[in-house]
Amino acid sequence: MSRAVPFRSVLRSEWTKLWSVRSTWWCTAVYVVVAGGGGWLAAAGTDTSPRADVAVQTALTGFGIAQLALVVLGVLVVSSEFASGLALVSLTAVPRRTRLLLAKTVVVVAYCLLLSAVLAVACALAARTLTVVPGGVQPDDPDVLRTLGLQVGAAGLVGVLGVALGAVLRSTAGAVGIGAALVLVAPPALALAGGELAARISQSLPALRVGEDAFLAVPTTWPVGMGVVSAWAVGGWLLGALLLERRDV
């Protein structure tokens, strides 16, 4: 019997699928404009800042909304296949379903990380040039690097969450709706509601900004914030993989 198809072949296939549709470029454009543009505007509107990492964090404000584009991108990578019936063909070509989902996830995460890294560095440059900080914004400042690393890492997890939602719900509208509620609407809404319980729930949702600068949600420490987003992404992904294996196409 011939050897199994190597995983990198499936990755290459999913990469081709990702860049060969317009929705990817639309999501990318929205992400770049909102995260990059928002960041530059925030930096330009902040004349001075007490610390370098705070200045950078301010310049990353745009990510708070922009990452919704990554949720949409992740959702579409899965849900568009079910909407068009392409899933029939894809799962005939790659019948080991978790393998297919993993390939999609790796490609989406790689894309999210790469794009977010470029954008985050651009925003840090904005902070460096537009905001006055004692000692300046130095590229080797560990606090600055941590802030940037957190943002890039969170963007990768948001991509995973999108793929997971797509696999669980299969419907683009449903998955984007629930995704937007989870990451963008519910955390600030609950923060506004006030009260101990609402605050707890707000902190336990995968908000698009993690840590103290929580973009309208209830702030928390960054390890807790990353833990929460990771748990949602990984938990959702495992559920998606389980359902994909179990359900008929």
Next chain:
Amino acid sequence: MIELAGLTKEYGTRVAVDDLTVTIQPGRVTGFLGPNGSGKTTTMRCVLGLARPTSGTATVLGRPYRELAQPMRRVGALIDPRARHAGRTAYRHLLALAQSNGLPRARVDEVIDLVGLESVADDRVRGFSLGMGQRLGIAAALLGDPDVLLLDEPVNGLDPEGIRWVRELLRGLADEGRTVLVSSHLMSEMEDTADHLVVVGRGRLLADLPMEELLGAHSAVRVRTPQGPTLADALRRAGGHVELEIDGALRVEGLGVAEVGDVAFLADVRLHELARVTVSLEAAYLALTDDEVEFRAVTR
């Protein structure tokens, strides 16, 4: 080779495929016939691992589909001609599929030429007609040069030239020793294409037999004579089933042409016409599935 053993698929209380046991042999084109809703597509989905059987098994080349190491090199399938992303070009659709099984890029150009989509290869498939979708689906099925082909209604939406092309393609593939299973509701198409038939109705196997046999079982002899009553009596004594046709000719079942001629000679009856009439596949099929039609138009 495709083997189904007791294959059953239920959706809630509806039984789509009911204890289907049949083997699809290589080297010939097997027609998969049945009325709408008879379980043809569901059966194919079970074979391809897209739907999980409620009970029973479906194997391809001796293994469950999901365990095939290089699925596209073993099996090519066309289930739904609309199964494609509208915004992707035909070339990139096929390229992504080829890459997923480690097939060379050159193979994409080959199948595009083979199905005649060269001129639209770089167009987004959004504007494709049903016929172009079928060609794209057939191209995808042929990408891996597979040993087994499953095609669900491949000629649906094709023009006459396209239908003839598919027919010759399937014949050629079967002659190379491949297993070809093709479903269709176009009986005339099957008559010219398939060597063997598997007929299902309400998910159950109704017939699994060579095309010749099905047609033979429903063939008859037509005979015309000025001495109708005399010949009819003689034929009945010889064991034939005789019916009077509208134009006065006799329709004889159960006897061959030669036997009818001999009976007439011995009965001293003059004949004006003696012919074997082969019923169309359509008539044979309707006779077979008459009780099994699930969705029948109400006529009153």
